Amino acid sequence: MHSLEIINPGPLSLIQDxxxxxxxxxxLTQGGPIDLHAxxxxxxxxxxxxxxxxxxxxLGQASFKAHNNLLCALTGAKLNAQIDGQPLSLWQSFILKKNQLLTLDYPTHGLRSYLAVKNGFKAPKxxxxxxxxxxxxIGTFALKQGDMLSCSPFLDSIQAKSTAYQHLIPPRFLPQYTKKINLRVIESYQEKQFIAEDKHTLYHYPYQVSPFCDRMGCRLTGPVINSHQINLISEPIANGAIQIPPNGQPIILLNDRQTLGGYPKIGCIAKIDLPQLAQAKPDTEIHFIKGNLQKLQQEWLRFVRFFNLPF
Amino acid sequence: MITVQPISEDSIILYFGNEISLQITQTIMRLVEQLTLNSPSHIFSEKIKQNILEVTPSYTSLFIQYRSSQLSGDELSHALQVWTHSSDLTGQQFESKTTHQLPVYYHPEVGPDLHYLTLRHKLSQEEVVQRHQQTDYHVYAIGFAPGFAFLGNVDPHIATPRHDSPRLHIPAGSVGIANQQTAVYPSDSPGGWQIIGNCPLSLFSLEANPMTPFNIGDKVKFNAITRNEFLQLGGIICTHWK
Incomplete structure (x- = not known):
């Protein structure tokens, strides 16, 4: 059964699990949501x-029409969202009724939004x-105008009343997507081969998010970090790895990264901090902070257990 | 000397040395097999095998992502350390018996860098082709893009570094050289390798089972074919190199 119609996909709308x-x-690379938190x-x-x-x-600018009553939630980037012209609150569940139009404007803060429906959208695995x-x-192609997505219809209006609006996010978990973010670093990979001055540079000067960012990686600009002294045989790349190519400008590799690569890496961004980078617009200021592996493992485990993730 | 290092909250990497060798590849693939859920090997516990999310082999390294809610990095690292000290390492090595025969049309119209290689190495076109196709290659790694198999080792007389700036579009089937490595691009892609020919066979398809014919450790042979044979096998001559 077809239940949600893409009226306008905006710059990029993708199915992700x-x-x-x-x-x-x-x-084959891993894919998945860039902002796992949202x-x-x-x-x-x-x-x-x-x-x-x-x-x-x-980047919002998308609209969707329900062909059945649907129970939905919209999270992520801060933007003006409306149902048939009426303002919609983000970060909570809502009912999109048959023939209603959900529209998203350009985000004021953040980049990426997540539209969820009860039991999820159906797509080939x-x-x-x-x-x-x-x-x-791989996967459904980027969504385009006229595409229909199957999902479970939400039939019972009494059930709808009792289910919708129940959950709210505790304010301390509501992200702000600020223009200045701190990212903790787990030093690993070739970290011992970077010289002390260059590590000092990484942790003591701000870096900026460049316009050259996509689901594969996020290129930063800032003081040069030398890596040409490091020779490397191509090796597997973890999500969040900080790659330092010969020009000394870091690239943080994300969900759609190449599986193997030959540039030196100084470590990985803490998984719990990656959602902030996922929402960072160009010119966002990044401060790297040296992280503690055990402490970050515990933070990650709390997140995994809270959401009952299979990780 | 094999080392085990944490990479992130839920991943570790094993390094097997600093030199590319078939022996290391075989050791890595044997470990991959032993970590697989249905492996008959009991070197690793069921608990470990069940809680591995991702195993990514490369030339001299193996990346493992694990389910950190069920398995600690210390427990996994310890089991791997024990394995590195076990006699298993010197035992029977994994060895692939598969050889892939890949037809290649070597010609400047599908290999725009062939001419450059003749100038750089002061060889005739026939000599470059001969040196490329007379070598028995092995698959050392699969990655970069789906079905992209890194093959080695290229004859040192024709080994050539990548382009300084990668091409924006390389057509599927292109056969390239990057230093001592060679590969066939399974799909259209950007890329910086020196392109000397084209293989008309499909090497990656989601509909095919398996999706790609290659496994790490397999042998690969290239066989020169004529323009007519190339076209009969479904080869396409790209006229818009960028």
Whole structure:
């Protein structure tokens, strides 16, 4: 049954679930939501399993029409959203009735929105995941005008009243997507081969998010970090790895990264901090802070357990 | 000397050395097999095998992402340390018996860098082709893009560095060289390798089972074919190199 129609996909709307695991051996990257925090809250508001697929909408400017009554949630970037012209609150569940139009404007803060529905959107699975990776031509193609997405219709209006609006996000978990962010670094990979002065540079000077950012990686600009003294045989790349190419400008590799790469890496961004980078517009100021592995593992575990993630 | 290092909250990497060698590749693939859920090997516990999310082999390293809510990094690292000290390392090595025969049309019209290689290495076009196709290659890694198999080792007389600036578009099937490595681009892609020919076979398809014919450790042979044979096999001559 077709239930949600894409009236306008905006610059980029993609189906994403938690990502594709176990296929990097074939060269397939993981994909999945760039902002895992916003994505998880979307499923949480609907009582969904965390693997229920959602639409990741980059830079808003999108609209969707319901063909059945749907229970939905919209999280992520701060923007003006409306149902048939009436303002809609983000970060909570709501009912989109048959024939109603949901519209998203350009975000004032952040980049990416997540539209979740009760029980998730249906899409064909490849390697046990519906995650779309455009670079690999894998998954549903980028959504376009007129596409219909199947999802479970939400039939019972009494059930709707009792289910909707129940969950609210505690204010301390509501992200602000500020123009200045701190990212904690787990030093790993070739970190011992970077000289002390360059590590000092990384932690003591701000870096800026450049316009050259996508789901594959986020290029930063700032003081040069030398890496040409490091010779490396191509090796596997973790999500959030901080790669330092010969020009000394860091690239943080994200969900759609290449599976193997030959540039030196100084470590990884803490997983719990990556959602802030996922929402960072160009010119956002980044401060790197040296992180503690054990402490960050505990923070990550709290997140995993709260949302009952299969990680 | 094999080392195990944490990479992030839920991943570790093993380094097997600093030199590319078939022996290291075989050791890595044997470990990959032993970590697989259905492996008959009991070197690793069921608990470990069940809680591995991702295993990514490369030339001299192996990346493992694990389910950190169920398995601690210390427990996994310890089991791997024990494995590195076990006699298993010197035992029977994993060895692929598969050889892939890949037809290649070597010609400047599908290999725009062929001419550059003849100038750089002071060889005729025939000599460059001969040196590329007479080598028995092995698959050392699969990655970068789906089905992209890194093959080695290229004859040192034709080994050539990448372009300084990558091309924006390389057509599927292009056969390239990057230093001692060679590969076939399975799909249209940007890329910086030196392109000397084109293989008309489909090497990656989501509909195919398996999606890509290659496994790490497999042998690969290239066989030169004529323009007519190339076209009969479905080869396409790209006229818009960028």
């Amino acid at each position: 938690l990502g594709r695991f176990g296929a990097t051996q074939h060269g 994505y998880c809250w979307g499923n949480y508001f609907l009582g969904n399993d965390m693997s229920c697929p959602q639409i990741e909408i980059t 490849i390697f046990n995941s519906v995650a779309t990776v455009i670079r690999d031509n």
